[in-house]
Amino acid sequence: MKRSSDRILTSHVGSLPRPADLLELYKSGASDDELAKKLRSATADVVQRQLDAGIDIVNDGEFGKPMDDDVEFGAWGSYIFGRLGGYEMQPVNEMELLLETAEGLAFPEYYKTGAGASSSDPDRPIMLGSSVGPITYARPDLVQRDVDNFKAALPADKVHDGFITSLAAGGEFYLPGSFYPSADDEAVAVAEALRVEYQAIVDAGLIVQIDNPALADAYFFEFAKDSNLDNYRKWAQRHVELVNHSLEGIPSDRVRCHMCWGSWFGPHVADLPLKDGIEFLLQINADLYSVEAANVRHEHEWQVWKDVDLGGKIVMPGVVSHKTTIVEHPELVASRIVQYANVVGKENVIAGTDCGMGGRIHPEIAWAKLEVLSEGARLASEQLWS
DSSP: OOOOSSSOEEOOOSOOOOOHHHHHHHHTTOOHHHHHHHHHHHHHHHHHHHHHTTOSSOBOTTTTSOOOSSSBSOHHHHGGGGTEEEEEEEEEOHHHHHHTSHHHHHSHHHHHTTTTOSBSOTTSOEEEEEEEEEEEEOOHHHHHHHHHHHHHHSOGGGGGGOEEEEEOTTOSOEEOOSSSSSHHHHHHHHHHHHHHHHHHHHHTTOEEEEEOTHHHHHIIIIIGGGTOHHHHHHHHHHHHHHHHHHTTTSOGGGEEEEEOSOSSOSOOTTOOOHHHHHHHHTTSSOSEEEEOOSSTTTGGGGGGGGGOOOTTOEEEEEEEOTTOSSOOOHHHHHHHHHHHHHHHOGGGBEEEESSOOTTTSOHHHHHHHHHHHHHHHHHHHHHHTO
């Protein structure tokens, strides 16, 4: 895994804006065969656009993960139900779910407006899976398709550093099921199924990024009402064990892990403080940890890293955010990078984004932020290597 040996490298979290014609194919329920040609060309285009924007470590934009709305916060995780066997999909009212949280109770009128919805229609239910049979990785052809499209688009010297994102085992998209005797038995089955996807990515010579907002969001949705950190810690320790079980046999230097506090637009006053979650993040068998650092609710938490022994691993702080349409000034981006470099060492920092940009912010602004990310990294490198 590359590190910033002579300048600050850049990357991002994963999701990038989909082209309109690809969105239309997903909206219309196009078959795999109908999608194939467009996915190949769209992946090639998005790889080149990242390189043109100055991004060093690129991905496939998550284009193989179905997204059927211009605004879509959940494609990074809900895609898995098109690949796992054993699940039946059920609708869930997202606004009702948010209104039952500690934050929903504190800001009910805000959440009733639908402003926190993960799609352009606040009344549209989100679809979650409930197990009705043995959980298997039923569609290995889909991850292989994504791998093949991405590798075909990458310059030869970039293949080893290219990354593909994948849902973390023990994620937040599962409803109670009827097949397994316990939730833990089901979680183990999910971990073992997802290993198939992780292994396919790594076997192709790519890096797998484990997307793990659940590590922080579980507190928001399950434990914040009672401010119950003890119960959260018990849950988080088991969650880490499941994630590491899913990563068995995969070298840590081929794994990145992303943790964030959810992409919805809300106050986020009930978020888990990083100081209470970082020990669990750092137990995950990865060599790079990606966290939100430009989000104003968490920007101050760079200080938490002062007390962390990274053991030679890499931090990828988000230095531009998807939660504002304001395009950060490159000097602000540079100052955020330098702040982290001064704490953990410049060679241990890769500049990133808070979260994915696709479906969360207007495409023009998303690409402008990636260009500013690169410019800020250039300015920071001039300061750090002068």
